[in-house]
C-alpha cells in the first residue's frame with residue numbers, strides 16, 4: 025500500500041476529528057476515533073480496501089468528504105436484525121465484533137419473514153469469536169473512508185445488491201500508537217500513519 029498517500033489523507037482529517045463514543049483523549053484536547061479497515065468486494069468482484077472506515081445514514085454521505093469524523097454522524101456499527109418465531113431482534117453490531125459479512129442471494133434469505141420498512145439484505149455474519157449467524161443487514165446508508173488504491177476518500181452505497189462481502193482487517197484485536205494514542209483495528213498497519221511510531225499490539229493482537 026502507499027502509506028505516504030494514506031498518511032497524507034489521514035493527516036488532512038486530523039483537525040476535523042471530534043470526540044466519539046470510543047475515543048482517546050489527548051493533552052491538546054484533540055480526541056480520535058478508532059480506525060477500522062476492511063476489504064470490501066462489490067457484486068462485480070471489484071475490491072476496495074478502505075481505511076478509517078465508518079457508516080453513515082442516508083443523506084449524510086457527503087460527510088465522508090467534508091467532515092470525515094464528525095462526532096454525531098460517524099458510526100462504527102451496523103444495524104443487524106435476526107428473525108425468530110417470537111419476533112425480530114435488532115442489534116447495533118459493533119465493527120469490533122465483526123470479522124466478515126457475506127451478502128446472500130435473495131432466495132437464500134435466512135427467514136421467510138422480512139423486517140418492516142425494507143432496506144435490509146439477507147447476510148451471513150462471522151464474528152471475531154468465530155460464531156456465525158444469518159440475519160439482515162440494514163442497507164440504508166453508506167460505508168466510507170480512505171480508499172487505499174486511490175489515496176482519496178470514498179463512499180460506498182450499501183443498497184442491496186451492490187456489495188458482495190465485507191472483510192474487516194482485524195481479529196477483534198487492535199494496536200495503539202504509544203506516541204499519539206490513536207487506536208487501529210487494522211492488522212496491516214505496523215506504524216502509525218500520523219507520526220510513523222511503531223504500533224503496540226493490545227489485547228493479544
Ligand SMILES: [Zn+2]
Pocket residue numbers: 201202203204205206216217218219220221
Ligand atoms: Zn501516532
